Each structure stands twice: as structure tokens, then as C-alpha cells.
């Protein structure tokens with residue numbers, strides 16, 4: 001296979017020192033829920049192969065993984081709150097490390113994005129008793145959203161403890177670090193956004209108060225992993241999961257400043273982008289509240305994500321907006337994405353029908369460039 005940078009995307013292939021981790025390139029595999037875990041949240045036996053196939057990434061961020069049963073809301077989603085989960089993840093991290101890769105896990109609590117069926121009939125929890133808006137079409141297989149009950153103050157400590165314990169389990173499972181999921185309208189994002197958080201205690205009201213749970217959770221995870229092994233994902237403008245904030249610049253600007261003070265290693269910014277684009281010209285990530293906005297507010301590594309292709313990702317790095325760039329859908333269908341970018345090779349389109357659930361099809365059977373070429377010649 002060629003490793004020439006025929007396409008001129010050299011910036012993507014400059015190694016990057018992120019804390020104590022040396023990343024061989026700037027290409028990150030974005031966290032991608034694939035809904036192939038068993039009913040108890042144990043990763044699929046195919047997961048080690050799936051992730052190892054993608055270990056050419058500078059960094060893999062494994063799919064959203066729940067910190068507790070209370071934090072679940074999706075069938076087929078993995079967890080990290082039992083020893084069985086740890087045992088299920090261990091082969092994944094081992095396979096990635098054997099293949100020369102690095103892998104973080106994205107930890108989350110879905111909050112109100114759940115249903116009583118997941119909780120023996122009890123209501124899911126959120127910052128306030130407010131239901132999410134209509135779900136995006138990507139997530140249309142879930143139940144309609146329920147009006148949650150507001151978490152009591154003392155229960156919030158429990159949520160922090162869930163993240164802490166899950167971070168301990170993440171290390172026990174061999175992950176190189178943890179990404180705290182504060183994006184896409186899940187619990188931590190629900191607390192951030194005034195469209196979901198109407199609390200009148202110290203967890204609601206001002207941006208500083210709404211960012212309190214994120215600070216507490218991140219502090220706990222840092223105590224377990226060390227700051228240089230912890231990143232946080234945010235999505236300042238993203239209607240996914242019916243989330244909304246009236247002043248995202250103030251809300252997420254505050255969150256970024258707070259996270260910087262905690263010494264978080266990276267801020268992962270989901271930029272307002274157009275979903276589902278593979279071709280360069282159609283990639284229209286908006287600079288508004290994208291990675292550039294956060295550069296002056298956050299001193300460590302910035303990862304940009306959302307609708308990026310090779311050229312736009314290269315531009316983010318060359319323009320100094322981001323240090324690393326994450327790819328989601330492209331990584332589903334191109335296990336060897338860095339090699340393809342380097343060679344300027346054609347990309348495989350992902351098949352949306354196999355994004356979630358099922359087995360190997362659309363999961364571990366996307367060909368590498370070598371195999372695609374051989375197949376074409378044969």
C-alpha cells in the first residue's frame with residue numbers, strides 16, 4: 001500500500017504529542033454508536049476486530065458508553081458499570097494496542113433521552129421535568145421521549161460517582177483515557193442548556209451554574225485518569241436529541257474556560273455541519289461556534305468534528321483552528337481512512353441501514369484500499 005501523501009493533505013500526517021501520548025497523525029476516529037452490544041451492554045465479540053481495523057487513527061474514541069443503568073436509553077449500547085463490561089472491553093483495547101493504536105472511551109449518561117422501559121417503569125432523569133424535542137431522524141428507532149423527573153440535588157452526587165467509577169473501570173479495561181460526553185443533548189449537555197435546565201439551585205441559572213455538573217464530573221474523571229488522559233466533547237449548536245440553548249456562545253464559552261482551568265487535555269468540538277456529506281464541496285461546517293471560536297478560550301488540544309472531509313480537515317489544522325480532526329461516518333466505511341487520505345484514494349460510502357444493530361455486515365466487512373483494489377482487479 002502506498003503511504004505517499006499524494007493528495008497534499010500533509011498537515012493530517014504530522015505527528016502530535018498529546019500529553020504523554022504520541023499520536024502518529026492528526027486523524028481521530030469519532031465516537032460512533034453502532035448498537036451491537038448485547039442486552040446487558042457487553043460489547044459484541046466483533047468489536048475487537050472492528051476497532052483494530054481502525055487502529056491507524058491517531059486516536060480512536062470508542063462509542064458512547066453508559067456509566068450506569070440509570071444512564072442507559074439505547075438498546076445495543078455498551079456500558080462500563082459492571083465487571084462483565086470491563087471483561088467485554090478488554091479484548092477491544094488489547095486488539096487496538098496490539099495493532100499499534102490508541103483508544104479512549106466516551107463515557108455518558110443519557111439523562112432524559114431514555115424511557116421507563118429501561119428503568120423498570122420508573123421515569124428517566126434530567127435536570128428538569130422537561131421532555132426533549134422531537135428526535136432527529138437518525139435516532140428514530142428509539143421510543144418517543146418521556147418527560148423525565150428532575151434529579152434531586154443529592155442524586156447529582158450519585159451521577160458524579162457513576163462517572164468516577166466508570167472511569168476506574170475504563171482504566172481497568174485498558175483504555176488510554178476517557179472522553180466525557182457533554183454533547184448531543186445527553187445529561188451533561190442537558191444541564192448546560194437552558195432549553196433543558198430550568199433548575200433554580202446551584203446547578204441551574206447562570207452559565208457558571210449550568211456548567212457545574214460538567215465541572216464536577218470532569219474533576220472526578222481527572223482524579224481517576226490524570227488530566228492528560230481526559231477530554232471533553234461538546235456540541236454548541238446541534239439540534240440532535242431536541243436540545244436547545246438560548247445563548248450558546250455564552251454557555252459553551254463558559255464551559256470551555258472552566259474545562260481549561262481543570263487542565264483537561266482536549267476539547268472536542270462538534271461543529272455545526274451538514275450531515276451525510278462525503279464530497280469536499282458539500283462539506284459545509286460553519287465556522288460559527290466551531291473550533292476557531294474555542295481556540296482563545298481553551299489552551300490545550302482542540303479536536304474539530306462534523307461534516308469534515310480530507311481537505312476541510314487539513315484546512316482546520318493549517319488555519320490553526322484545531323490540532324486534530326475527527327471523522328465519523330467516513331470511519332464507518334473506510335477502516336483505513338488515513339491511508340486513503342494519504343493516497344488521495346477513493347472513499348467508500350457508508351450504508352446507513354447498517355449503522356445500528358446487526359452483525360458483521362456494515363461493521364467489520366468494509367474493505368481496506370488493498371482489498372478493494374484486489375477485488376476490482378480480480
Ligand SMILES: Cc1cc2nc3c(=O)[nH]c(=O)nc-3n(C[C@H](O)[C@H](O)[C@H](O)COP(=O)(O)O)c2cc1C
Nearest residue numbers: 030031032033063064305306307308327328329355
Ligand atoms: C452512526 C452514528 C453514531 C454516532 N454515535 C455517536 C456517539 O456515540 N457519541 C457521539 O458523541 N457522537 C456520535 N455520533 C456523531 C459523530 O461522532 C459525529 O460527530 C457526526 O457523525 C458528524 O461527523 P461526520 O460528519 O464526520 O460523521 C454518531 C454519528 C453516527 C452517524
